[in-house]
Amino acid sequence: MKARTCWNAVCTVEDLVPESGIAVWTEDGPVAVFYLPHRLPALFAISHTDPFSGANVLARGITGDLKGEPIVASPLYKQHFNLNTGVCLEDDSVRVKTYAVLLDGNRILLETAHKQREAVAA
Amino acid sequence: MSKKTLIVIGNGMVGHHFLEQFVASPGAAEYDILVFGEEKQLAYDRVHLSEYFTGSTHADLAMGTADWYSAQGVELRLDESVTTLNRDRKRVTTPKGEYGYDELVLATGSFPFVPPIEGREHPHCFVYRTLDDLDAIRASAREGKSGVVVGGGLLGLEAANALTNLGLQAHVVEFAPRLMPVQLDTDGGALLRHKIEELGVQVHTEKATTAIVEGENARLRMNFSDDSHLETDLIVFSAGIRPQDALARSSDLEIGERGGVVVNDQCTTSDPHIHAIGECALWDQRIFGLVAPGYTMARTLSAVLNRDRDAAFTGADMSTKLKLLGVDVGSIGDAHGQTPGARNIRFNDEQAGHYRRMVISEDGKTLLGAILVGDNSHYDTLLQYALNGIALPTNPETLILPEGQGGAPALGPDALPETASICSCHNVTKGDICNVIDAGCGDLASVKAETKASTGCGGCTALLKNVVDSELEKRGVEVNTDLCEHFPYSRQDLFHLVKVNGIRTFRTLISQHGRGQGCDICKPAVGSILATCWNEHILATDHVPLQDTNDTFMANMQKNGTYSIVPRIPGGEITPDKLIVLGEVAKQYNLYTKITGGQRVDLFGATLSELPEIWEQLIAAGFETGHAYGKSLRTVKSCVGNTWCRYGVQDSVGMAIHLENRYKGLRAPHKVKMAVSGCTRECAEAQSKDFGVIATENGWNLFVCGNGGMRPRHGDLFATDLSDEALIRTIDRVVMFYVRTADRLQRTSVWMENLEGGLDYLKQVVLEDSLGICAELEEHMNNIAGTYQCEWKTxxxxxxxxxxxxxxxxxxQQIDPVQEWTTERGQRRPVSESA
Known part of the structure; x- marks a missing residue:
């Protein structure tokens, strides 16, 4: 059974920076939201935590594409992460969490685990 | 005159290589050639055998084709093994017939050693040598869940990889206390084990198998001498090889104590008409279990049969580089340091999983051997040092330190002598490569086709490319210098495109001259070019996404994601009031404070949201950004000069402040450092800077393109006794010429070394205006200085x-939760995982 999830508004369109990322705080921890206006879809969300350093910095990396896939380069040690899959290009055994993200009017919605439900179940 | 007959027994890699060499030689005309192969297939590439499980077919792995053999007039008899050898009558027999020879070549190779363990004949026990073996393993694996490889050497791990590819839970059982005991030491073996276990292969060392019996939960059960056991569905023995010398034994040729057909330097056995090459041959009490020495023997024998009196096999380098289960492993020369007096340098980064060991001679001058685990990027350079006896640098440890932490750059192709062996499989030297390029080979592919370099084990691919590129470049041939996959241009090309076409945004540049969306290579490079050309604020909307995080947030990111702040302190001169402000701000935000090497103060540990607040206070106190985050002018260091010092002859502090204020904010291909010394005592260490100025009685001497850091270089004396104005004018020109012509991330020192014509050429351009561009360079620099803004203030x-x-x-208000702090020597610092 698919785990219960919920969609939360995390920021607005005005908060986004074209061709770059911003960080938001969610129940699931820090998440990086990227806006690549020349792609369709243009919004991507992955964990903000760089798995190689443990620091919350991925939103501050340089975005772009490699072989057509959208990527962000970690600002610390420069590994690349596929924004669609979260997989690290230099080491495919490493993968950061990805989140579904969508635009609802002016709001950016992010799909995260339904914490309250989990708490009740536990 | 009728032809003589040459018979080759064995059609493996070495046998095939011998034929390739021999049929191309004049001596081949004297012989009819007959080849016997035991296997059904033509010689194939056993080095890449495990690729058979990941999609390669025999055709992919084959060394040649049947057509090639017939075109060469070689009679090939496959699936026909020679059963007896009669030396007196010079005849061999097979189940199909009897054949006479004049010269006989044994290239029978080796067979896998299977330890005499009870139960080893079980149908699900295998060896790993031929395509037939692999077919049998594949069939057995279909119904199985797990597999054990007995033997944790090079081939054993290769086999474990193959079992993993077949979807089995793989185990490696090794008798020795570590993996790859021949090539690796204890630390290297331990790291390799750790990495392989992380990949899901279970490793069992110090296990001696006593019996193989029926299993309870799997097909087989292995009992070990320590009373433990392991259940598995199949077993692959890979416990070493033994020379295939049965034929030689039965015909009373001289055989080594532990097997192998004894050969001399001419690869000839105790019978002058019988020769042996490859893994069946024992030379100087040694069997060579790698393909490269076998190839060398094959070439030697071909020359011997052509009556070359100088031809001799003189041993071979047993260095190896390979990727085992995706883990880099390298072993060079005397890896265990057995040479008397040998010393070791070890680098062991357990965090990154990198282990490197260098074995150096007693006098510290030459590299005897090396071990690498986890990262083979240093292999080529180390191998060249070891093979060619190139003198080690003064600090040899830089060869294995990570780059950026004192690590030396790889040995450039230019540093290699003509005699340097580039491809040891096919014995191709740098000189050979130069020759075929001179003879008309214009690209990597044709050099490979002509010399066969890099077509053996493939370990030299990167080195070969470097040598070919460098040699082609020397001859004026275009080499691919594309910045990245998005731009088919070098940085210099892009600079001109931007400048000439007045391009002001990355988007315009990539849509007109590139493809895709860009990446972390081209974006900052173009960002820097745009800043140099148009000097717009780096946080202008179009430029923000181009910058590295340090430029984006105008501070230096540290390992926990916080930033450090370096305000500009021109010339290192600071008033007590400003110093107090720095102290107060640091106290208020609990910032770790350190004096930098460039006579400034670095404040560490500011969070992203604190940066603008801190800078508001610093700006109010009169500070400007120090560009410590940028590829731009950092500091101009100075000694106190003639205003205080009794030896000073000029006002070095005044000049340093003037220079710092002129060049601050200029974006360059890399950082730029300067210094001004007030007399020849050189207290400001100006000769180690990109631009160094030393006072004389009559003015200033200018040194250019010096460097400290990981590859120190003294600056070159560029001009002497310059007036203040002449000094500025000269630096303006050199700086702008560098900014326009250097590669991405190329410091002035490397730029100078790669500049055709070197120092003399630069003097012509700058001092004699040989290109007629000096006025333009000065005007460009004046524009940049005139449009300076403090990025932080804006x-x-x-x-x-x-x-x-x-x-x-x-x-x-959310504080980043991962930032954990501790206190050390009275200041706050991040909790580090290793401490």
């Missing part, structure tokens, strides 16, 4: 730009 005054400094845009 940023804190602009609410839109300040929005970028929110840690989390939806929760401004």
């Amino acid at each position: 940023a804190v005054e602009d609410p839109e730009k300040r929005k970028r400094f929110r840690e989390f845009v939806n929760l401004p």
